[in-house]
Amino acid sequence: MKVAIVYASITGNTRELAEELYERFLAQQVEVDIYKIEEFPFSHLSHFDVIAIGTYTWGDGEIPEEMRGLYQAFESCGKKTIVTAVFGTGDSFYPRYCGAVDLFRDMLYVHTNLAAILKVELTPQVRDLVRCQRLVESTLHRVNHFKKAGRFWSFGVDGWETNQKA
Numbered sequence: 001m002k003v004a005i006v007y008a009s010i011t012g013n014t015r016e017l018a019e020e021l022y023e024r025f026l027a028q029q030v031e032v033d034i035y036k037i038e039e040f041p042f043s044h045l046s047h048f049d050v051i052a053i054g055t056y057t058w059g060d061g062e063i064p065e066e067m068r069g070l071y072q073a074f075e076s077c078g079k080k081t082i083v084t085a086v087f088g089t090g091d092s093f094y095p096r097y098c099g100a101v102d103l104f105r106d107m108l109y110v111h112t113n114l115a116a117i118l119k120v121e122l123t124p125q126v127r128d129l130v131r132c133q134r135l136v137e138s139t140l141h142r143v144n145h146f147k148k149a150g151r152f153w154s155f156g157v158d159g160w161e162t163n164q165k166a
């Protein structure tokens, strides 16, 4: 299983969160690479079983400029066979707390097999480490479930509803 963590961070909060997740994926003995957004080869999206996307929020709940290419890449080349997670840090002082995570969530839900979402207030605290562990476990559980079944399930408005071949 191949996992990629791709993140953008200016002041280091989202990077810290990405690094926590990296350690936790490693501890599960999966192959995991961590990329700053500038280093991620967009053309390799489908080389990974799992892609965890980390973003801070900018402006009025916006996706930072450097993450927009990744957003568009998933929009045009996303596949339901790629299990994704989206995480980010934000500041609840702003009306659209972690708005960039919400925007990615909505798009990834449509174009990929979205397994987990994590929002953290500014710098990750000890209580957030448990949430990081949950993100890793839910994501790997989704991949294993998917591989066993040879199909995927999506969480729709009326519950677990979609069952399609990979």
Ligand SMILES: Cc1cc2nc3c(=O)[nH]c(=O)nc-3n(C[C@H](O)[C@H](O)[C@H](O)COP(=O)(O)O)c2cc1C
Binding pocket: 008, 009, 010, 011, 012, 013, 014, 015, 056, 057, 058, 059, 060, 061, 062, 089, 090, 091, 092, 094, 095, 096, 097, 098, 099, 121, 122, 123
């Ligand atoms: C100009 C500006 C606009 C921001 N807008 C938002 C926002 O709309 N929603 C939010 O949750 N956080 C917002 N933030 C807070 C950042 O997303 C937050 O500080 C984040 O942890 C930064 O991540 P980083 O340390 O990885 O760069 C804003 C910060 C700045 C400086």
